[in-house]
Structure formats: C-alpha cells, structure tokens
Amino acid sequence: MVSWEELPLKNLTTVTEFLLLGFSNLQDLQLVLFAIFLCLYIIILCGNITIVTVILLEHSLHIPMYFFLGVLSVSETCYTFVILPKMLLNLLSVLRTISFTSCAIQMFFFLSFAINNCLLLGVMGYDRYAAICHPLRYPILMNWRACRLLAATCGLSGFLISMVGTTLVFILPFCNSNKIRHYFCDISPVIHLACGNTYINEMIIFICGVLVLVVPLIFICFSYVFIVSTILRIPSTEGKRKAFSTCASHLTVVIVHYGCASFVYLRPSSKVSSGKDQLVTVTYTIVTPLLNPMVYSLRNRDVQMAIRKEATSEVIFEHEILEILYHNHEEAWHKILV
Known part of the structure; x- marks a missing residue:
C-alpha cells in the first residue's frame, strides 16, 4: 500500500479540499484501529442514550444534578458524532479527503460542543457547591428557571466562541499544502497550513482558549475548596463519605477533560507535535465521552x-x-x- 507521505503534493493556488493524515503512519493497524474505535463509539452512544432515557423516564432523577448530566450526555453524543464517523470512514478509505467547507463545518461543531462541555462541567461544579455548602438555599439557587438559563447560556456561548475561532482560521488564505496531520479538522493542524502571517489569529484563538479552559477550571477549583472545607466539618464519617462520593466522578471527568484539552490548546504554536497531539486528542474526544456514562453515571447508585x-x-x-x-x-x- 502506498504511504500517505509519498502522495504527491497538490500545487493549488487555492485549496478546495484537505487530506486527513491521522493514523496514516499505522498502515498495518488500520482495521484494528477501526474495530477498536467502532466498539468505543458504540459504547459511547449506548451509554449516553441509556443515561438520557433513564433521566427522562425516572421522576426521582428530575433534579438539577441529573438535568445537567443529561444535557452533558446529549452534548457529548453530538460531540463524538461530529468526529468519529468520518474518522472511521477514513480508516477504511484510500483517499481521506474532506472538502474545504466540510472541514470548516466540522471544526465549528466540534469546537461548539467541546466548549459547551467545558462550561457545563463548570456549572456542574457550581451545582455541587450549592448542594453541599448551601443545602437550605439550594432549591432557590438552582431552581428550574436558573438551570435552563445556565444550560442555554453554555450552549449559546459554545456556538458564539466557536464561530469566532472557526472564522479566524478560515478567513486565512490556504494554498499549496493541503495535508492535515490529524484525524479531523482541529485548529492547530489546519491553521499551520495557511499562507501568510497567522500570529494575530493564533493569539486571539489562544485568548479564547484561556477564557474557555482556565476561567471555568479556576471556578471549579474555588468551588471545591469550599466543598472540601464544608465536608471536613461534617461530624459523621458516613456523611463525609456520601458527600465526597457525589463529587468524585465529576472530578475524574474534569481532570481528564481539562488536562488533555489544556495540553493541546494552551501551548505556543511552535511546540505543536502532531504525533503527541493525536494521542492526547484521542483521550478527550473518545475516552472522556466514554467516562461520562461509565464513571459519572453508571456507577451512581441512584442511576443504577x-x-x-x-x-x-x-x-x-x-x-x-x-x-x-x-x-x-x-x-x-x-x-x-x-
């Protein structure tokens, strides 16, 4: 089989399509990777659909904590749908092409749902803070109007910030090279194919990344400082254990999601490494959506x-x-x- 690195470079004045070279250096493992990623994708879909269905049908789960969990499950289902079907198709294809417009659309929706997930995790941290630190005021702080408003704000913010980021990438001219060294249209591998000076565009995107990743993470950290302080004042050991158990799964997802996303998006562009980026990106595009139903939900006693x-x-x-x-x-x- 011909290596992707040996394919002739298209001498185009304007790029009309891209080649996705993700995992192209693993020619002998294409079918194995396809089988692994297909199984993981099916598990993600089944897990998240199960969680959403159970939350909708079971009235005892109609509380803010599970409302946000259901919204997160829907968002992560859409998030994986934007990336994985095309990646699976490419693993079985000879020509892994994606049109210029399709690449822009994929980037827009990927960023939208990724940002939405980050903000939702921040909101879920606030929900745990309100429940543990202010239990008497919790019904007022997290009433259904406030929950719907917070969920809608996360979604709208995701779409608006994503529109800014995608526009900053695709207003740049693209010429000659059309080989994206990734398995989907992510910001860094695409913007490095642009002609001309990209410094201002990358700086604005970096600032947006800081706002999306660092600000909610700082908010979550402060929330957990108050949560831990409150839990330590609980006299009974069983009460402490129950309080900690409601936060453990959320913390697991937060650490994996924010840790991997920060590694990829909060670095100078000169330190980009396509091989490491692909490995880390697999973690937060596949493993994190897998963690949501398996760790955050299916191990929860109420959901079980x-x-x-x-x-x-x-x-x-x-x-x-x-x-x-x-x-x-x-x-x-x-x-x-x-």
Whole structure:
C-alpha cells in the first residue's frame, strides 16, 4: 500500500479540499484501529442514550444534578458524532479527503460542543457547591428557571466562541499544502497550513482558549475548596463519605477533560507535535465521552436503581402482554374445539 507521505503534493493556488493524515503512519493497524474505535463509539452512544432515557423516564432523577448530566450526555453524543464517523470512514478509505467547507463545518461543531462541555462541567461544579455548602438555599439557587438559563447560556456561548475561532482560521488564505496531520479538522493542524502571517489569529484563538479552559477550571477549583472545607466539618464519617462520593466522578471527568484539552490548546504554536497531539486528542474526544456514562453515571447508585427499575418494569410489561396473548389464544382454541 502506498504511504500517505509519498502522495504527491497538490500545487493549488487555492485549496478546495484537505487530506486527513491521522493514523496514516499505522498502515498495518488500520482495521484494528477501526474495530477498536467502532466498539468505543458504540459504547459511547449506548451509554449516553441509556443515561438520557433513564433521566427522562425516572421522576426521582428530575433534579438539577441529573438535568445537567443529561444535557452533558446529549452534548457529548453530538460531540463524538461530529468526529468519529468520518474518522472511521477514513480508516477504511484510500483517499481521506474532506472538502474545504466540510472541514470548516466540522471544526465549528466540534469546537461548539467541546466548549459547551467545558462550561457545563463548570456549572456542574457550581451545582455541587450549592448542594453541599448551601443545602437550605439550594432549591432557590438552582431552581428550574436558573438551570435552563445556565444550560442555554453554555450552549449559546459554545456556538458564539466557536464561530469566532472557526472564522479566524478560515478567513486565512490556504494554498499549496493541503495535508492535515490529524484525524479531523482541529485548529492547530489546519491553521499551520495557511499562507501568510497567522500570529494575530493564533493569539486571539489562544485568548479564547484561556477564557474557555482556565476561567471555568479556576471556578471549579474555588468551588471545591469550599466543598472540601464544608465536608471536613461534617461530624459523621458516613456523611463525609456520601458527600465526597457525589463529587468524585465529576472530578475524574474534569481532570481528564481539562488536562488533555489544556495540553493541546494552551501551548505556543511552535511546540505543536502532531504525533503527541493525536494521542492526547484521542483521550478527550473518545475516552472522556466514554467516562461520562461509565464513571459519572453508571456507577451512581441512584442511576443504577433507576435502570434496574426501568428494566423490571419492561419485564413485567412483557409478561403481562404474554399472559394476555396466551389467554386470548386459549379462548380462541376453546371456541374452535367447542
């Protein structure tokens, strides 16, 4: 098979399409990678769909904590849908092309949902702070109007900031090189293909990255300082354990998501390494959405009980249907025999 590095460079005055070279140096492992990523994608979809369905159907989970968890699950489902189907298709394709417009659209929606996820994790940190540090005022602080407003603000902010970032990349002229050394249209590998001076564009994008990543992370850290301080004042060991358990999964997702995203987006452009970036990006585009249903939700006792309840209800319902069909069938045979 011909190596992607040996493909002839297109001498174009204006680039109309890009080549996605992600994982192209692993020619012998393409089918293995396809099988692994396909299985992970199916698990992500099934896990997040299960969580959303259970939260919608189980009235005991209609509280702010699970409302934001449901919104995060929907956002991460869309987030992976923007990237993984195209990546899976490319692993089986000879020509891994993506049009200029499709690349811009992919970047826009990827950034939108990624930013939305970052902001939602910040809001979920505030929700835990309000629940643990101000339990008596919690119903007022996190009423349903406030929850919907916070969720809508996260979504709208994601789309607006993403529009700024995507515009700053694609207003630049692209000529000659069209080889993106990544498995999707991310900011750094695309902007490095642009002709001319990109310093101002990269600086504005960097500032936006700081606002999106650092500000919510600082907010989460301050929230957890107050949370830990409050938990340590709880007299009973069981009370402390329960309070910590409501925060552990959120902290796990925050550390993985913010840690990997900060490594990729909060660095000078001169220190970009496509190989390391791909590995780290896989972590927050695949592993983090996988953590949400597996760590944050399915290990949660309330969600487990709700899933069992729904499963039991389904079994009872099916049993009742079978009984009705059986009795009707028996009555029909009785009439025939008589």
